[in-house]
Amino acid sequence: MKDFTYAAPATLQEATRLLTAANGSARILAGGTDIIVQLREGLRDAGQVIDVKKIPELMELSFSPQHGLRLGAAVPCYCIYENAEIAKAYPALVDSARIIGGWQIQSRASIGGNLCNSSPAADSIPSLIAHHAFAEVVGPAGKRKVAVESFCTAPGRNVLQQGELLVALVFPPTMPHSGSAYERFIPRNEMDIAVVGVGTRVQLNQACDKIEFARIGLAAVAPTPKFAQEASEWLAGKPLAEETYAQAGELAKKVATPISDMRGPAEYRTHLVGVLVKRTLEKAVERAKGK
C-alpha cells in the first residue's frame, strides 16, 4: 500500500476543511472494508485518509416512529440489526445489513460507506431505494439532500463533489401495513457479491388485500443501482396475488441492462430480476400483514 497521512477530525467542519484542502487526494475511511482493500490493490489512490468515525453526526443512530430513522454514514451494520425497533421498522435495510460480507465485515462496514463505494452490486442500495431514503451531504457550500437512487453515477462514482461528505441517511417514518424485504442471489450462501439484488417495500390498504404503494430497487443489473419506477407505480392498487408480483417482475426487468461476467450471464441476471422481485414482494407483503 502506498503511503498516506491519516486524520481523524472530530467535527463536520474540520472534515470538510480537510477534504477541501486535500484537493481531491483525500479518501474517507468509515468501516474501511472497501477503501483499505482498494488502496492496497492500487484500485484507488489516497494522499490522505480521513477517518470520520469521531464525528458525532456520522455515528448517530436515532429512530422514532414519528420522525423515522437517521442513520449516520459511518454507523457499522451490526448496530442496525442489533436494534430491535429499527429491525422491525426497516426490515429490508436489516436484511441488507445482515448480509454485507460476514460478521467481521458487518462489525465495521457502514451503509453510508456501501452507498459511497457506489458499487453497482451494493447490497444496501436497493433497500435504501425501497425505503425511500435520502442522503444528507455536507460540503463547502453547505448541506444538500440527494435521493439515494440518484446518488451513484457510474461504477465507483457518485454525486459527491470535491470537499463533500455523506453525513447521514434519512429514512421517512414507516406507515401502518407496510413491509419490506431485500434478497440477493449469490452462488454461495454467504460471503459473495450479488449476482442480482432486489429490495422492495409495499404499503397495503386498510383491509390488507391491495397494494397501495410500492418501491422497488435493483442492484447488479446496470452501471448503478436502479429504481424500478414503472414496476413500482404499476403495483399501486393491485391485488395481493402471485400474478401481480410476477407482472411487477416483468416490468422491473425493463430497467435491467446487465453485463455478462464471471458472476453470471446477462440473460440469467435479467431472469433473476423477475424471480427476486416476486420473492421479495411476497416477503414484504407477509411482513406488511404482520406475519
Place this chain on the structure above:
Amino acid sequence: MGRLEAYPTLLQTNHLGQANPVAKKTHVSTTVNNEPAEFLCEPRESLLEVLRDTLKLTGAKEGCNNGNCGACTVLLNDVPVNSCLVLGVEAEGASIETVEGMACEGHLHPLQQCFLEGAALQCGICTPGFLVTAKALLDKNPTPSEHDIRFNLANNLCRCTGYDKIVKAVQEAAKELAAK
C-alpha cells in the same frame, strides 16, 4: 470485500507523484488482551501488521489480506473484525483481544479445549480466527443453533475440515460454558 464489482475499475490519480515509502509514524496507545500496549505505526499499516510485526503477536494469521478468509480475526472493542481491514492508527484508545488472550492462568478456554478434543483443526492456520469469532458468538449468544454457528462463522474459511468438527466443537463448548 472491497471490489468495484463487475465493471472496469477506475484509478483516481492524485497528482502526488511517487510516494515516499518511509513515512512518519504515529504513536498509538491501546489495550491488547487486557494489558496496555503502545506502538508506533505508519498510517498505512494494518492492525494485523502491527499485531504480528510490531507487537509480535503472530496468532492472528494473514490468509488473504482483503477480508475474505477471517484468519486474522480479532476482537476490536468486543466485536470481531478482520484485522487486515483495520488501520493500526484506528486502534487508538481501543481494546483488542487476540487468540493469545483466550487461555488464562494456564487453562485453555473451553472453546480451545473442545477444538482439541473434537479434532476441529487439521493444518491449524485458520484455527485462531475461528476461535476468536466463536468466542464472540458464545459471548453474545450462549445457545446458538447449528445455523447460528454456521452463519456467524461464514467469514472464516477452513479448507481442511469441511467445517463439521468445527461446528460440533462450538456446540460442545457452548454446552460446557452453560454447565459452568
Place this chain on the structure above:
Amino acid sequence: MSTEDLYLGKKSYSVLGQRPVRHDGADKVTGKAVYTSDLQLPNMAQGRIIRSPHAHAKIKSIYTAAALKLPGVLAVVTGEDWPNLEEKFAIMGEAGAVNLHHLANNCLAKGKVVYKGHAVAAVAATTLAIAEEAARLIKVEYEILPSVTWVLDAMKPDAPILLPSLRTDSMGKKGTEPTNIATHIQFEQGNIAEGFKQADVIVEREFRTASVHQGYIEPHVSVALWNEDNRLKIWTSTQGSFNCRQQVSELLQVPVSQVVVVPCEIGGGFGGKITVYLEPVAALLSRRCGRPVKLSMQRNEVFEGTGPTPGSYAKVKIGVKKDGTITAGEAWLAYDCGAFPGGVIGPGAMCVFSCYEFPNAKVDGYDVLDNKPHTQAYRAPGATQAAFACEQVIDELAAKLKMDPIEFRLKNAAKEGTRRVDGPVYPRVGFIETLKAAQNSDHWKSKLTGKNRGRGIASGFWFNIGGASSCSASVNDDGSVTLVEGSTDIGGTRTSVAMQLAETLGITAQDVRPQVGDTDSVGYTFLTGGSRVTFATGLAAYKLGLDLQEQMKQRAAALWDVESAAVKVENGKYSSNGKSLTFKELAGKIPGAKLDPVVGRASVSPEGSTNGFGTHICDVEVDPETGKVTILRYTAIQDAGKAVHPSYVEGQMQGGSVQGIGWALNEEYFFDDQSRMKNASFLDYRMPTSLDVPMIETIIVEVPNPSHPFGVRGVGETPIVPPPATVANAIHAATGLRFTELPMSPPKVWKALSTK
C-alpha cells in the same frame, strides 16, 4: 447394531483406534505454533515478486535501475540469475524426470512469460513497504503473444505454441511438429471391439471440467539465508523438506550438503506445496544481499501463480450386458498441464476405470500445455475429473438396466485379483465393503421426500504410494520416547505416526513426544502426499518400535543378568524368571545401572501402492427458478484399512468431501478473452463456507491392508474423488438432467432447466 460398530475395531489395539489430543494441539489453539510467516530473524529483509500481467508474451526488457536506486532496496533478481540449466534433468521422486530449465523458468521467467501471474523478477528490501514500492518501479517491456486456456483449443494444429521446442512423446515415440501436446499415453487390456460387440447397452458421453485450486488458507511463504560460508538454510511451508532441498540444490547447482530445509508448520497444501516457487528465489536474493530474506505471496499471487488442477475433457464409453456385467470401456482424456509439461494425466488415466472389472478396456490420455499456471497435484490428482466422467456413465447404465446403482456397482466391483487397465492386479481391497456399508447406511435407507430433490451415489479410488520414510527416537529416563520423523505434518500425522510407535512399544500416545525434523536431523523422508504418511512413515515408526523394543530387551537382560533371548515382552511388559518391569520402570533403571542409553532408528521404502476406495451418498435440492443446488445431506464411506486416529480419518473424509462439493458446484478459474484470471480472490473463487454445507456423515470401513502390520491404508486423498460425480448423480435424480460440465454452477443449471 449401527454400521459404525459393524466396521470399527475388528482387531483389538490399545492405542490405535483411540482419539488422543494431538501433540501439537495446544500450540495451534493458542496461536503459538510457528508457521513460516511467523518467523522473525535478525536483520531479515522482505521480498516481493514482480509478475506478468499478460498470459503469453516475450520479455523484451526488464528495467531495474530505478528500483535499485530506491533507499532500502537490497537486491533485485531476474531469470537471468539462474545458473545455466539448459537440458538438465533431475529425478525427483514420483514426479519422475523434471526438466530443471522448466522448473527454474516457472519460479522466475527467462525470455518469455507463459501465464498471467508468471514471476519475472524479485526484489528484497529492508521493509515490505519499500519492497512493494521498488516492485512498482521495475518496468518490464513485453511483446504480447496469442494465448489459449481450453485444453481442446490448445490441441488444435493452429493453436498458439507455448514451447517451440516441444514435440509430442507418444508412447516413447517423438513427434516432428511443434505442438502443445507434451505426452500421449495409452493403456489397453483385452479387445474393446470384441467387448463392445458383447454389450447390450452402451453409453457414451463427453465431460468437461474447469481448473480449480487447492485453496489452502496459508499463502506460500519462504525464508532463505545464504550464508557467507556458502551454506544455505531455508525455512518454508512445504509438503516435503527433502524434496524442497533437492529442488533448490538442483536449481541453484549447489550440493545437497550445503542446503538445509527447516519445515515450519504448514497451513494446508493438498498437493500444491510440493514444487518450489519462492525458495530458490529467496535464496538468490539472500546471496545477493547477505541477509535472510522472507518472500511471501498475497492471495491473488497464490491463485495466479501457483498450481491449479487441470481443466479437462473426457469422453467415456462403457458397454454392459443385460445382466449388468461390464463388457468394455473406452476413455479418451485430455488434461491441461498449464504452461509447462508434466501434469497429472497419468494417474487420471490409471484411475478412470479403477473401481470396476473391465475385461476389455482402452484409455488414451493427453498432457497438454496452455496459458495457465503449471498444474500441480491436488488431492488424488487427476482422479476426480476421471470419476466425474466414469461414475456418471455408470449411473446412467444402472438406470438404463433398471438396476439399483449399488447393486450394479457390486456386480462389477474391483476386488482382490482384479487387473487395473494400466496393469497392476489388486491385492485385498475394501471397495465391496464400502458399497455394502453404503447399502446398510441410515442415509441410503432413509426416504428422501420433497419437490426438486434427488439422491446420488458415486465411488472413487486412489493409490497410497509408498516411498522412503525415516525416523529415530530416544528413550528418556521417565519412560517417555522422543520421536523425530521427517514427514511434514499438515493434518495431525505427528500423532498418527506417534500412535503407531506407542502401539508397538505398549506405551500410550502421550508417552511419545513426536517432532518433525529438518533435513539435517532426520533421515531422508519422501514428501507428505500420495496418502502415504500414516501408511509409510507409520510403517517406519513400527519398525522403530521393534528396534527400541529389542534394545530394551537387551537392557533388561543386562539388568537381570540373563540372555536377551530369555526376556519376554508382552504389551510393553518385559519379564524373565518371574521378574518383570514395565517399559517405564525399565527405562527408569537404565541410567542408575549405567547401561547404554536407548536410541533407535528405522527407515523403510515400501514399493508399489496400496489402495483406497470410497463411496459417497448425497441428497440435493435444486431451485428450479435460480438453478442453485443445496446439499441437504452427505455421507462419505471409506476403507481406512485400520483407522489409527478415527477423528482425523473422519476429518480427512469430511474435508475432502467439502473440497469436492466446492469443485462440483462453484469453484473455477474464470478467464477473460486475454486468458487472464478474473477471480483471483477468496471472494470470487467461492470455496464453500460453513453455511454452504451440512454436517458430513462418515462411515469408516476397515479392511486391513495386507502390506502394513496394522493394516493401515492412506486415507487423505480418496475422499475428494467421488463428490462431483455424487452431486451430479443427485442433481440428475432431482431434475432428470445430466450435467457433464464442472462446475455445476447456478447459471448453467438454470439454463439447462429452462430449456428442458
